[in-house]
Amino acid sequence: MIPMVDLTAQYPLIREEIERELSKVLDGAQFILGPNVQAFEQETADYLGVKHAVACASGTDALHLALRAAGIGAGDEVITSPFTFIATAEAIRYVGATPVFVDIEPDTMNLDPDLVRQAITERTRAILPVHLFGHPAEITPLQQLAYDNGLLLIEDCAQSFGATVDGVQTGAFGIAGCHSFFPSKNLGCYGDGGLVSTNSDAIAEELKVYRNHGSRERYYHHVIGYNSRLDEMQAVILRAKLRHIDSFNAGRRRAAHAYSEALGELPGVVVPSERPGMQHVYHQYTLLSDRRDTILAALREKQIGCAVYYPVPLHQQEVFKEDCKGQMLSVTEDIARRCMSLPIFPELNDAQIDEVTSTVKSVF
Structure with missing residues (x-):
C-alpha cells in the first residue's frame, strides 16, 4: 500500500527532538499559551517575513478570527474561490458576510484576477484568494485590485506553507495570512492547529483578544471572543x-x-504547472484527465492512495444555494469533473513513484 501521505515515514527523523521537548512540557506543566507557543509564533513570523504570527486552534479558526479582526461582518461581501475546502467560505459566513464565488484559472486552479475585478460591488470588503494545492495565487494583481478599490486582502494559506512569489512567502502579502497545521499539511502538527500572519499591529492585537475569550487582561472581557488557542504540545x-x-x-x-516527467506526455493528461517566479510546494499533486475514474479504479486496485479534491465546488453545495442562485462557473465545474490527486509526501521514494506512475500509465 502507498498512502496519500505517510506521517510514519517522517516521524523517525524528528522523534528525538520532539520527545525531548515534550518531556520538558510535561515536567513544567505549562500547557496553555506557554513558552513553546510564544517561541513558535516568533520563529514562524521570522520564517514568513512578517511582524506578527498569532497561533490559534485550527486553520478554520485562523480564517474566522482574521476576518473578524479585520472588521468584516454582516452586509459585507468577500470574493473568494469556489474550488477549495469549505472552511474558506464557512469562515466568511461565521462573521455574517456573504461569500461571492468567481471562476478560477485553468492551469493554477486559483482565483482569476480579471473575474475578481468584474465581481467587485459597493458591498465588497475583501478579496480572499486561496493558494490552492501549494501553488500561489496571482497575488500581485489581486493586491493591486484590493488597493485600487479600498479592499482588504486576506490570504488562505492552508495548503501553501513555504510557497513563495518572487521570494516572498505566501501569507506576507495581505492584511492577514491564514495557515492550517492539520496533520497532512506541509507543516502539520499531530492534531489541529492554525495561525494568522500579519504585518498589522492592530490586527495582531485583536487576534490575541479574540482567541482568548475576548480578554486583554485576565478575567476582564471587552468583547465576546473564542477559546482558540494552540496547544503547547x-x-x-x-x-x-x-x-x-x-x-x-x-x-x-x-x-x-x-510524476510530471513520467506522466506529462500521456494523452489527455494535464499535469501541474508552475508559473515563473512562483514556488509551488505541492500540498497536493493534482492532475486532470477525462479518464479520471478509470485511473482512480486502477490505483485503488493496487492499494495506492488517490483522492478527488474537490468533487463538488462550493457554488454547487446545498449550503450555499441561496448565495449562488444557480450560478455557473465553467472552468471550476470542468476541473471538478476531471481532477484527481496522487500520493505526495517528502519521503516518497523512487520505487513508490515508479509504482504510482506505472499504474497510471497502464490505463493508457
Whole structure:
C-alpha cells in the first residue's frame, strides 16, 4: 500500500527532538499559551517575513478570527474561490458576510484576477484568494485590485506553507495570512492547529483578544471572543517541523517533478504547472484527465492512495444555494469533473513513484 501521505515515514527523523521537548512540557506543566507557543509564533513570523504570527486552534479558526479582526461582518461581501475546502467560505459566513464565488484559472486552479475585478460591488470588503494545492495565487494583481478599490486582502494559506512569489512567502502579502497545521499539511502538527500572519499591529492585537475569550487582561472581557488557542504540545511538534520545512518541501517538489516527467506526455493528461517566479510546494499533486475514474479504479486496485479534491465546488453545495442562485462557473465545474490527486509526501521514494506512475500509465 502507498498512502496519500505517510506521517510514519517522517516521524523517525524528528522523534528525538520532539520527545525531548515534550518531556520538558510535561515536567513544567505549562500547557496553555506557554513558552513553546510564544517561541513558535516568533520563529514562524521570522520564517514568513512578517511582524506578527498569532497561533490559534485550527486553520478554520485562523480564517474566522482574521476576518473578524479585520472588521468584516454582516452586509459585507468577500470574493473568494469556489474550488477549495469549505472552511474558506464557512469562515466568511461565521462573521455574517456573504461569500461571492468567481471562476478560477485553468492551469493554477486559483482565483482569476480579471473575474475578481468584474465581481467587485459597493458591498465588497475583501478579496480572499486561496493558494490552492501549494501553488500561489496571482497575488500581485489581486493586491493591486484590493488597493485600487479600498479592499482588504486576506490570504488562505492552508495548503501553501513555504510557497513563495518572487521570494516572498505566501501569507506576507495581505492584511492577514491564514495557515492550517492539520496533520497532512506541509507543516502539520499531530492534531489541529492554525495561525494568522500579519504585518498589522492592530490586527495582531485583536487576534490575541479574540482567541482568548475576548480578554486583554485576565478575567476582564471587552468583547465576546473564542477559546482558540494552540496547544503547547502541538507547538513543540511544529517547532521541530519548522526547522525542516524547506527540506520537507524540497522532497515534495522532487516527487512532484518526477510524476510530471513520467506522466506529462500521456494523452489527455494535464499535469501541474508552475508559473515563473512562483514556488509551488505541492500540498497536493493534482492532475486532470477525462479518464479520471478509470485511473482512480486502477490505483485503488493496487492499494495506492488517490483522492478527488474537490468533487463538488462550493457554488454547487446545498449550503450555499441561496448565495449562488444557480450560478455557473465553467472552468471550476470542468476541473471538478476531471481532477484527481496522487500520493505526495517528502519521503516518497523512487520505487513508490515508479509504482504510482506505472499504474497510471497502464490505463493508457
